[in-house]
Amino acid sequence: MYTSEGTGIRRAPSALLEWCRANGVECLAVQPPGRLLRGREPPFTRCCDIAEALLPVVASKLIDTPYVVIAHSVGTWVAYELLRLAAAQRLPMPRQAFLSAMASPDIPHVARPWRQQRGLGEEEFKDECRSWDVNEIVFSAALWGTYHDLMRADFTLFDEFEHTHGGAPPFAFPVTAFYGNRDRRIKRSMVEGWQRFTTGSFQLLEVDGHHLWPLDKDSLLGELQRERQQQQQQQGGVPDLSATRRTYHFIDSRWPGLEQVHAEPPVYIAHDFLSADDCAALRRAAEAGQLPYLAYDNAVLVDTHRLLLLLPVVAAGAGFDAWQALLAHSGAGGGGDAAVTAAALAAAAGPALLHWSAGVGLLVAAALGGMRAFVGGRVFTGTKWTAAQLDPSHPAAPAFARFLSRTSVLLGAPADRLEPPTVTRYRRGEYQRKHFDARPDGDPAGLKQFLEAGGQRLVQVVVYLNEVEGGGGTRFHHPLFRGLTIEPRQGDALLFFPAYADGRFDVRMAHSGQPVEAGQKFILNTWCCQRAVPSAASHLLDQQGGDASGRTLGVGAPR
Ligand SMILES: O=C(O)CCC(=O)C(=O)O
Ligand SMILES: [Fe+2]
The missing domain is CATH 2.60.120.620 (q2cbj1_9rhob like domain)
Structure with missing residues (x-):
């Protein structure tokens, strides 16, 4: 949901993609079965099944490139299963995880602040969706047919999620967790639970928004603005955003010496x-x-094509000279309004052109010679x-x-x-x-x-x-x-x-x-x-x- 920019009139820039482009970061966006191009494939109903299908697809990327994980809502539980699987296979762990709007995965069933979709009739299910701030347009006659099955499957992902990693040690990478202060389901204390899942640093950030805040332009803008202000405060001035874009060719830091x-x-x-x-x-x-x-x-590099730009100067100068010569000629002949014949024009233009080309040519040569003598010869x-x-x-x-x-x-x-x-x-x-x-x-x-x-x-x-x-x-x-x-x-x-x-x-x-x-x-x-x-x-x-x-x-x- 962060990464789709849509197409045609529905196209809306994705803040995440824009950031990736500006920073030379590759975004591995996931499109599980049941969505968009994969609409005909049956959707998954268990987070661990998604993780198992996904890991072989992304593993080669995780091995040699530093990466971070960004996940929202039930996506955080999918990410969690994926990272548990990656850790079990001794794959490198992310530099950091950014997890938004979801309780930590060890939340017991009784504490889950939602109703399971399995027991809900159609209208009740729609209401349940609304309480997660799903956009009303999804329930329209035109769209509900497409969304219904997918939503039921998506809700099953968290309704029936069982935390099976109770004995596993916590991760060591830093975690930044977000929650919307107008989220009707997920509260601060639930998101805070993620802290138990890492021995690394943990940061909890409140966003002004509802459950689907990344889709809400105002919440997102507010969040970006706040981040920028924070940077400004830390740096005591205008943030140097260009600094984040400075990436250099790889050099193996383990090289001896x-x-x-x-x-x-x-x-x-x-x-x-x-x-x-x-x-x-x-x-x-x-x-x-x-x-x-x-x-x-050692020569001064000059784009010789640019010399063509001098042609109009030569042509204008020569034309002017020829015109002057003609005027003088016809004036000398006594007939002030005598017709200018083609032969006379050609006769006058020839020497004038030669004269001007030679003059401009000499000037350019002198300038280049001077530049070589003073600069080029000593590079x-x-x-x-x-x-x-x-x-x-x-x-x-x-x-x-x-x-x-x-x-x-x-x-x-x-x-x-x-x-x-x-x-x-x-x-x-x-x-x-x-x-x-x-x-x-x-x-x-x-x-x-x-x-x-x-x-x-x-x-x-x-x-x-x-x-x-x-x-x-x-x-x-x-x-x-x-x-x-x-x-x-x-x-x-x-x-x-x-x-x-x-x-x-x-x-x-x-x-x-x-x-x-x-x-x-x-x-x-x-x-x-x-x-x-x-x-x-x-x-x-x-x-x-x-x-x-x-x-x-x-x-x-x-x-
Ligand atoms: O001679 C040096 O120390 C530097 C040489 C250099 O920068 C070059 O050849 O491009
Ligand atoms: Fe050099």
């Missing part, structure tokens, strides 16, 4: 990610000129080599392969989502200017090809291949980082997120390779992208038998 060096935006160091031997092999390969150079695009002053086409028999191939396989496992992403690794050398005085690795939205040059070739860069992985004598740190420039600079340490991997998990560019992630002050600096680098990268160097992995660390080597995520 992983340290989070900045909380938000997150920055990680995986200590001793590569061995000293591998670092040396990669440095040697680059220095010995055994790897192909990578021409690094990156080191040297880069690529492993894109590296022969698997190359002495450095196993080191590259270990790098790719470990990165793949740490990021839970197949290795074909990693761009071909590169080795970079900075000599004294060399650097990489402040830059972003993800493409900003609306960036013109090559954005389309970039996005087609693997999509946005989600994670940058830099491994420092040597100890640098002076300078050469990787600096983050957004004020949130307060000057955070990672000093190179041989074998350490630095990981951060140029874009959010959904591919949105993160403007806070500007960073630079600071100038090397003494000695040299070598790094190994890749980016994990949204999708498979056509040029990925996964061929290096196929050739390797296994990873010396004993971790799974693989094009294939461990999750």
Whole structure:
């Protein structure tokens, strides 16, 4: 009932779905037999039967993704049976459960504040439904036929519910329970009973509404407003709702030696990610000129299509000149109203067009040249080599392969989502200017090809291949980082997120390779992208038998 938005004129946005969309959360909405598309299937009459049918459908989702459970009214008892079953099968438990408008499932029959439908005639049953705030429209001649059987079955779910888990230990996840202050059946004390079912924290919230408050726009709006006010009070200002939308690509927090060096935006160091031997092999390969150079695009990126916008300027200028020339010409001929012949117009337009194209062209060239000289030429002053086409028999191939396989496992992403690794050398005085690795939205040059070739860069992985004598740190420039600079340490991997998990560019992630002050600096680098990268160097992995660390080597995520 929270998740159906309806269709056509009945379409009404679902607050829950909107929230899920805004936060990149997947909603597993359940449609049991007897409802909508499953209208012809006989409905269930026991909560445990629903749970048993449902668990195999959702189990695979519960295993590898943190989840919460949201349930209303008799749905809470279905959720309860589902979680008992999941716990018995040792499946992960939810991060939290949000349970609304229902007594805890251990409520004895005598204390249940309703009449069982089984003994009720048609009118009595309708009245019983009304006491649960079922909308009057359901009892209309047009609808009651469709709803009747389903309502009888639904009521049986809680009328005849038996609590069979008396000996089971309580859950440990936090529970937030809600009750409507105008609910005629379910009262605060009954909802409070849920507290007995968890050793985690328990919160009880009163909502201004009746039993079906999530369907009542005013109750729901009131509830959302209250929540926002609460947030404002806690934060002492306008709630930063965008914060909840910041999700990043997965990184396995159990990785040995992983340290989070900045909380938000997150920055990680995986200590001793590569061995000293591998670092040396990669440095040697680059220095010995055994790897192909990578021409690094230092040019200012200009969308040449935009230059077409200058065409009207050229045309207007040339037209004006031609017109002036014609006027002068006909004036000189003595006949002020002489007819302008096509030949005369063409003769005058030709030179004018040439004149204007040359003028505007020169201006553009000068501007671009200036920009390159002042900006482009100094974006990156080191040297880069690529492993894109590296022969698997190359002495450095196993080191590259270990790098790719470990990165793949740490990021839970197949290795074909990693761009071909590169080795970079900075000599004294060399650097990489402040830059972003993800493409900003609306960036013109090559954005389309970039996005087609693997999509946005989600994670940058830099491994420092040597100890640098002076300078050469990787600096983050957004004020949130307060000057955070990672000093190179041989074998350490630095990981951060140029874009959010959904591919949105993160403007806070500007960073630079600071100038090397003494000695040299070598790094190994890749980016994990949204999708498979056509040029990925996964061929290096196929050739390797296994990873010396004993971790799974693989094009294939461990999750
Ligand atoms: O050299 C560094 O420390 C950073 C390199 C970098 O950010 C890059 O290559 O994109
Ligand atoms: Fe970078």
